[in-house]
Each structure stands twice: as structure tokens, then as C-alpha cells.
Amino acid sequence: MARWEPNARERLVLAALDLFAEQGYDNTTVTQIANRAGLTKTTFFRHFPDKREVLFAGQEVHSRLLADGVAAAPDSATPLEAVAAALDALTASFTAEQREFGPRLLTVIAGNPELQERATFKRAALAAALASALGKRGVPDLTASLAADLGARAFDRAFDRWIEPSSQQTFTELAREELQALRTAAVALG
């Protein structure tokens, strides 16, 4: 029999989400999170660099999915088509479990400025990954940066719609819809 239960990381995430929802982010200490997961504070910080990150871990994976998606798009693809391909790859990686926890996650984040700050930063990181990947295709910086922003924006809006209980469409379908709507709105700015 094992000395340690498996999935320590996942237990920490779930414990944190529970406690944050129950008593608020500020009123929850890292020690409480660790204890609920049957671990200690030290172990928590071995898995996550700081308290906030327990809700945002794994975004490097998302950045890579986006970058690879852009790189895999055909040479003939326009910048926005490449972004669409990247969103296809990213959204396809999401699971039903992630959809299930979505509303609680957004609620907790919405209730705390520190978490909003981290969320904003992570979103910017995703856009930066997209822009960098587009740049490697030869897309001019300004164009790449704008197309990347539309992609990040489409992802956020699609996520909001996807996690709604009444939603029937797939995450990928929603992201494509949102990107198309953003493209139309952007062109109409001129």
C-alpha cells in the first residue's frame, strides 16, 4: 500500500476551488488548502509557484497548442485562418470536466481582483503565443498582434458560452463563430 495517495496536484486544485467558493479567496490560507488535500503547505508550493496559480496552472500547455496550431496551418492560410486553426486545436483539448468546473472557476475569479489580474495576464500570454507563432510565418508584427488578440478574445467569449448549461454547440464551433463575429466587427471599424 502506498504512503501517498495519487493525484496530489488534482486534489490540491479541487480543495482550493472548494474552499475559495465556500469562504472566499482571501479568507482561505494555503495551509487550509493543503490540509483539505491531506498535504502540507510545503507540498502545495512544490506543485504551484504561488497561491493564485492553483487556479491557472496548465496554461503553458494552451500556449503550446496555439503555437503548434498556427504552425500546422497551410502556408496559404491567412493570419485569421491560422488563428482559427489554432483555436480548433486548443478548444478540442478541453474536456467535459473542465466545462463542468467552468462556472465555479469564473465565479471565484470574478470575486477577487488578484485573480482577475492573473487571468488578464494569462490571457495576454495566450495572445503573445499566438502573435509569436504568426510572426514566424512572416506575418507583420502589427497584423500578427491584432489577429492574435482577436483569437484570444474569441477564445474567452466562446468559453463563456460553452460552459453555459443551455449550450449545445461544441467549444470549437463556438470559437469559430466568435472569431467570425470579431472579424466582421474589426473590419467594420474602418
Place this chain on the structure above:
Amino acid sequence: MARWEPNARERLVLAALDLFAEQGYDNTTVTQIANRAGLTKTTFFRHFPDKREVLFAGQEVHSRLLADGVAAAPDSATPLEAVAAALDALTASFTAEQREFGPRLLTVIAGNPELQERATFKRAALAAALASALGKRGVPDLTASLAADLGARAFDRAFDRWIEPSSQQTFTELAREELQALRTAAVALG
């Protein structure tokens, strides 16, 4: 003779900028900043809610300038024209002193992820203020949000150019140039 020298806030900002530049953000304690300014840690936190904010304080003023600038634009103005008017108002409020400290400020921020996070958040707050002001003019949400993002982007890019020693143009001129370039690039995405 006074017990306290005046301009405590300003002294704290200058002390912080100096120390961050000298020995790095992480290696500088709030107590050090306060002592260099002839004050104590408690007083520092009476002026700034946290250590990072000493470099970003005063951005609420910027948000208000943008919002008021949008509101003051003529009814006939397009969303981007309203954004341009807001940028005029904001950029006109900057002083030669702010330009002088710009490079050091950006260098310090570039050297620390925590500060980059706060900078990203503040930038998003500016865009949100713009978008909200546009919404009050009846601009649709999507359009307002995109136009606001172009505005925030133009501001950042113009600031980078403005603080360069070789720069001859005014901040306002640079912001208008950048906004125009972004508009062109956005329309070309279609």
C-alpha cells in the same frame, strides 16, 4: 519648522524607482523604500495599497481622462474618432518629467514578471474605461471593445516612441499616428 517634509508620496515613488533600478525589484524591501524617503513601512502602505502600485499609481486619472474624452467627442464622431479624441486628452496630460522617467520605468517593469502582470492589468483597465465610455454613446459592445483595444494599443506604442531621446514629435501626434496605423492593419485583416 515642519515635522514632516512635504511630498511624501512623490519621495516614495522616486525612492522606489531608484532602488528597483539599483538592486532589482525583488531585492528591494518596502522598509528600504520608506527609509530612503525618510518614512516608515506603515506610511508607505498608507499611500499605496501594495508594493507594486508605487510604480502605477495615478492610472485612475488616466481612465477618467479617456472616459471624459470619449464623452466630449461630437455625436457625429465614429468610434475610432472618439477614441482618437480621448487619446488627445490623455496624451496632452503628460509632462516632460513623466517622459524623463519613462525609460527607467519601462526597464524596471520589463525586468520583473510581477510588475508586467500589473502593467498588463492596468492596460486592460484603460481599455475597459474606453469601451465603457463608448458603450454609453450607443456603440455596440463588440465594436466598442475592439475600438478600445486599438486605443490602448496605440497609447502603449506611442509612449514607447515618445520616451525615446531621439523623438521629436509630441505624444499626441505619435498616438494619432499609431492609431491610424492600427486602424489600417485591422481593416486589412478582413
Place this chain on the structure above:
DNA sequence: CATGGTGACGGCACCAAGTCACATCACCTA
């Protein structure tokens, strides 16, 4: 079977950010 290495965890001490209650002193006004 024995030995030693590795990896995940606990325990503990420590530093610095941030909070709070209370004291102090200059300045202003009656």
C-alpha cells in the same frame, strides 16, 4: 537478500508583504 539511489512528502525556521490598534506630534482654530 542487501544495498544504495531517487522522488515525493513533512517539519521547521525564516523573511518580507500587508494589516491593525494605538501613540505621537505639528498645525490650525476658537
Place this chain on the structure above:
DNA sequence: TAGGTGATGTGACTTGGTGCCGTCACCATG
């Protein structure tokens, strides 16, 4: 001259976060 006000100082406290060291299970190799 007395009292009020506001900015500051003092010191104790909580908590996020780091670092060092010990412990135990597992695994490989002889």
C-alpha cells in the same frame, strides 16, 4: 491656551513564500 485634525511612528500580528533537512516508499542493481 485648549482642543481638534491629520499625517506619521511603533510594534505586534497574520500569511504568502523560501530553504534546508529529515523521512519514507519504491526501484534498481549486486
